[in-house]
Amino acid sequence: MKSQVVRVESFSASFGEHRILKNINLSIPKDKVTAIMGPSGCGKTTLIRCMNRMHELIPDAQVTGKMFLYDEDIYSMNPILVRRKVGMVFQRPNPFPTMSIYDNVIAGYKLNGIKLPKTEQDSIVEDALRKSALWDEVKDALHRKGTFLSGGQQQRLCIARTLAMKPEVLLLDEPTSALDPKATSHIEELIVELKKSVTIILVTHNIAQAARVSDFTAFLYLGELVEFGPSKKLFTVPEDKRTEEYLTGKFG
Amino acid sequence: MIQEKIFQNTLYISAFCVVALLIAIFCTLLHASFPAIKEFGMHFVYGKVWDPVSGEFGALPFLVGTLLTSFLALIISIPFSLAIAILLGEYLKKGVVATVLKSAVELLAGIPSIIYGFWGLFVLAPIVRNMEIQLGIIPYGVGILTASLILSIMIIPYSASIGREVIRLVPADLKEAALSLGATRFEMIKKVILPYARSGIFAGILLSLGRALGETMAVTMVIGNSNFLPKSLFSPANTMASVIANEFAEATETLYLASLVEIGLLLFVVTMIINIVGRYIIQKMSVET
Amino acid sequence: MKANNIFVRIIKDRVFKGAAVVFSVLSILPLLFILLYIVKNGIAVINWQFLTELPKPVGEIGGGIANALVGTGILILIACLFSIPLGVAAGIYLSEHRTGKLAYAVRLSAEVLHGIPSIVIGIIAYIWLVVPMGMFSALSGGIALGIMMLPVIVRTTEETLKLVPGTLKEAALALGVPYYKTILKVILPAGLSGVLTGILLSIARIAGETAPLLFTAFGSPFMDVNILKPVNSMPLLIFNYATSPYPEWHALAWGASFVLVVFVLTLNILAKVISRK
Ligand SMILES: Nc1ncnc2c1ncn2[C@@H]1O[C@H](COP(=O)(O)OP(=O)(O)OP(=O)(O)O)[C@@H](O)[C@H]1O
Numbered sequence A: 001m002k003s004q005v006v007r008v009e010s011f012s013a014s015f016g017e018h019r020i021l022k023n024i025n026l027s028i029p030k031d032k033v034t035a036i037m038g039p040s041g042c043g044k045t046t047l048i049r050c051m052n053r054m055h056e057l058i059p060d061a062q063v064t065g066k067m068f069l070y071d072e073d074i075y076s077m078n079p080i081l082v083r084r085k086v087g088m089v090f091q092r093p094n095p096f097p098t099m100s101i102y103d104n105v106i107a108g109y110k111l112n113g114i115k116l117p118k119t120e121q122d123s124i125v126e127d128a129l130r131k132s133a134l135w136d137e138v139k140d141a142l143h144r145k146g147t148f149l150s151g152g153q154q155q156r157l158c159i160a161r162t163l164a165m166k167p168e169v170l171l172l173d174e175p176t177s178a179l180d181p182k183a184t185s186h187i188e189e190l191i192v193e194l195k196k197s198v199t200i201i202l203v204t205h206n207i208a209q210a211a212r213v214s215d216f217t218a219f220l221y222l223g224e225l226v227e228f229g230p231s232k233k234l235f236t237v238p239e240d241k242r243t244e245e246y247l248t249g250k251f252g
Numbered sequence B: 001m002i003q004e005k006i007f008q009n010t011l012y013i014s015a016f017c018v019v020a021l022l023i024a025i026f027c028t029l030l031h032a033s034f035p036a037i038k039e040f041g042m043h044f045v046y047g048k049v050w051d052p053v054s055g056e057f058g059a060l061p062f063l064v065g066t067l068l069t070s071f072l073a074l075i076i077s078i079p080f081s082l083a084i085a086i087l088l089g090e091y092l093k094k095g096v097v098a099t100v101l102k103s104a105v106e107l108l109a110g111i112p113s114i115i116y117g118f119w120g121l122f123v124l125a126p127i128v129r130n131m132e133i134q135l136g137i138i139p140y141g142v143g144i145l146t147a148s149l150i151l152s153i154m155i156i157p158y159s160a161s162i163g164r165e166v167i168r169l170v171p172a173d174l175k176e177a178a179l180s181l182g183a184t185r186f187e188m189i190k191k192v193i194l195p196y197a198r199s200g201i202f203a204g205i206l207l208s209l210g211r212a213l214g215e216t217m218a219v220t221m222v223i224g225n226s227n228f229l230p231k232s233l234f235s236p237a238n239t240m241a242s243v244i245a246n247e248f249a250e251a252t253e254t255l256y257l258a259s260l261v262e263i264g265l266l267l268f269v270v271t272m273i274i275n276i277v278g279r280y281i282i283q284k285m286s287v288e289t
Numbered sequence C: 001m002k003a004n005n006i007f008v009r010i011i012k013d014r015v016f017k018g019a020a021v022v023f024s025v026l027s028i029l030p031l032l033f034i035l036l037y038i039v040k041n042g043i044a045v046i047n048w049q050f051l052t053e054l055p056k057p058v059g060e061i062g063g064g065i066a067n068a069l070v071g072t073g074i075l076i077l078i079a080c081l082f083s084i085p086l087g088v089a090a091g092i093y094l095s096e097h098r099t100g101k102l103a104y105a106v107r108l109s110a111e112v113l114h115g116i117p118s119i120v121i122g123i124i125a126y127i128w129l130v131v132p133m134g135m136f137s138a139l140s141g142g143i144a145l146g147i148m149m150l151p152v153i154v155r156t157t158e159e160t161l162k163l164v165p166g167t168l169k170e171a172a173l174a175l176g177v178p179y180y181k182t183i184l185k186v187i188l189p190a191g192l193s194g195v196l197t198g199i200l201l202s203i204a205r206i207a208g209e210t211a212p213l214l215f216t217a218f219g220s221p222f223m224d225v226n227i228l229k230p231v232n233s234m235p236l237l238i239f240n241y242a243t244s245p246y247p248e249w250h251a252l253a254w255g256a257s258f259v260l261v262v263f264v265l266t267l268n269i270l271a272k273v274i275s276r277k
């Protein structure tokens, strides 16, 4: 097994004329948490949406450069396969309101038209809910609609939904920004637990959060990758002036 | 301040007038159809004979004609309007094709119904007549089928625009979640959008039905105006609206006029209920999202 | 999770999209046919005489639609006079009173009025105006059309005025401008293009209406500007000529259809242009 899961090579992305990402080079290490930080609008969301080819769903969106998942070129793979291998959790919890909790977890299979025997489905659901630390809270309500859950529970349900597809990489886009501190610490514990089995890329605004859970950190500024390295180093002795200013809150 | 007071009162009275207008319309219809209601009671809706000469008025042929044409038109139009709604709401959000399609649909909605009727009479009816000759049935050309075809063309833009509105109400993050799990757009539409938008789509169909029920001129011109119960889809018939259009100006006896007004009253009540229910469902859906 | 499975699914997706495109194109084909047909048959009869002369009896060559043009103008004018002041005032009321029983009732009534079949409006105008006056008249037809315009104007006025920022109103009030002047001189002008758009769209909606005129304006072969007498209108003329047995009249009806379609589409485009501003 290689130790680099996602490799980004001279990658740029834009919306029409507006260039968002400028010549990014980056390698995401396997089974680690990599945090992506930077001021609002610097292109964090865009970067991870490029990794599972969600970026191209927006009209006018373009990319140049290369991205690899292991040795496969993401942009010559089928986007459907990419998205299944590179799962994504969104900023705001978005469980499917028309489906039960159970159906939400298994939704990836249903949506992909994959038919599985009932027992196998059951075990996938249980496994995913256990991994996302939600099992004990919902095991008696599996067939109720997921909308009655609290925000934090809904977000963990969305994580379970993504984990059920057994992705290689889990993209988390500010997964806690819509949650209260307690739910946030729950998700953070979960992230640390999950990295044993899946590579995690975490977009966050919260410097303390990045410091708490990530092994590596990338700092983006105005669409450029300013600095990338082990979090311990980046947070203590940043190489670039801009990183330091951001960490010390000088960007406002 | 006196102007202030006048201004406030003008607004208040105007608003009140809108409500009063509706109530007055209802009361007028009820009052003017009273002789027929008193004379025929419930028999009015299941009486099969409509004979102004002998003074017998049963509206069943028109109820059947209305329901047949409207439902047929609805069934014919659903695949088309759903296709437009999905294409514009999901696949083509921008670009030349989307603009052209959207403008064409708006244009279709803007053409007066008299013109649809005229075209139907001179272009569509002969086509249906040829078909009937091929099939070996009496070639009227005009009749239920022709009326349904014209109606379906007329309601497509209306139901397509409601459909698009409803599909747009489905939150974007749900669509993205489905796509990020590796679903194709088709699978996302089938398993996320349609279930979510189900009630709204139902409301759209209901509102389109309301439209079709009351459509008058185009139908009047191509339905053949026969006051007998239609025997087949090719028979000439009359709808509630078309019989009023045809006979109202010549109805002089009280009972005859009252019977026609009662048909108008029925149309009013049915479309009112349909509109209130349909709008309520869509409103509920947009509040939830 | 086999690769061929994905292939099948993508094919399905393509087929579905293809079907949606095909059905959409099919449903705008009638539009092309209708427009083509009207242009083809209509343009041939249109000339100066057609627009300025009165209809001629059967058998005589020529004749025009002047009286229908004037009649439609009169009917629209009456409809506007009835519906615009009332509708705009009610719309202002709604935008100023977002909640409350009357506002709720007005919204519901406008919704229901909008959905009433036009033929029923014709019956109403007949009972209210034609019967008491003892004859068909432009007035009754105009009022019938006005009732149809009303809900559109109420709704568009409300919606546009709601979009005017509340700070604008507060700014005016804070300057000591009285409430009614604030509304009339600040809020209404700020939403003017929207209100105008609504008016144009509602005129487009009624310009082609025939059903409510059948037994109100009734139609007439003469040029008459007396609003207490029957008048002709474009859609009535099309209806009467189209359902007549004479080919010469059919030709005139195509010409009139062409003029009517051009008029209605122009209004729609005008409305769009104004709402863009
Ligand atoms: N759909 C879109 N169309 C056009 N431009 C967009 C679109 N989405 C984002 N952008 C632009 O792309 C830039 C980067 O956006 P992105 O969402 O990647 O930033 P971000 O770093 O995730 O910010 P935040 O921390 O606020 O989430 C922004 O300048 C934004 O205006």
Ligand SMILES: [Mg+2]
Residues within 6 Å of the ligand: A044, A045, A046, A173
């Ligand atoms: Mg973001």
